[in-house]
Amino acid sequence: MSQSSTYHHGDLRAACLRAARELLEEDGSAGLSLRAVARRAGVSATAPYRHYADRDALVSAVAAEGYRELAEHLAATHPAPSTPDDLAAVAVVYVRFALDHPALFRAMFAEPCDPTSEERLAATEAITQYVQGIVRSAFPGVEDTGALATTVWALVHGLAFLHLDGKLDASTPEVVADQVRTSVLALFAASAGLRTATTAG
Numbered sequence: 001m002s003q004s005s006t007y008h009h010g011d012l013r014a015a016c017l018r019a020a021r022e023l024l025e026e027d028g029s030a031g032l033s034l035r036a037v038a039r040r041a042g043v044s045a046t047a048p049y050r051h052y053a054d055r056d057a058l059v060s061a062v063a064a065e066g067y068r069e070l071a072e073h074l075a076a077t078h079p080a081p082s083t084p085d086d087l088a089a090v091a092v093v094y095v096r097f098a099l100d101h102p103a104l105f106r107a108m109f110a111e112p113c114d115p116t117s118e119e120r121l122a123a124t125e126a127i128t129q130y131v132q133g134i135v136r137s138a139f140p141g142v143e144d145t146g147a148l149a150t151t152v153w154a155l156v157h158g159l160a161f162l163h164l165d166g167k168l169d170a171s172t173p174e175v176v177a178d179q180v181r182t183s184v185l186a187l188f189a190a191s192a193g194l195r196t197a198t199t200a201g
Contacts, residue, residue, distance in 0.1 A: 060117035067123030082137035
């Protein structure tokens, strides 16, 4: 892509994001810099600075794109999950997304981001609201849904990184799905047991 065509079509920002995604997939975050993105996009070394103040701002934009894609994957699985099995299915998709897009997933969650990025904050808020909605439906009667939503997200997110880092068997999609499903349902079983014990007491 030439510099003139980038400016002519007015999609310098999109070109930079595409280049950043390509670099992430090829080299991981180590190869991601504004200069490398400019080379890959075929623009001048200073062109990316028109949209991104620094590397953190670029990573935030990439992360926001990843959050939106992840949210779309989750919603496509279950727009309004309300049962333990629904949540388990959503968890499997979450972990599968991490395994299918490891460099992007790490950029989303393990890379420093621009804390002032409204785009990134809005994208993460959408996922937070989605998870809280699941918790409200799947755990009726729980008062502190915010805390429980954090617990559920932490479990599923931890499973994603345990698989990414080779701490859990990720040899086949079936093995991953079974491990994730079993773990999520175990949380439900434990929660139900605690509620029963509390009620009985």
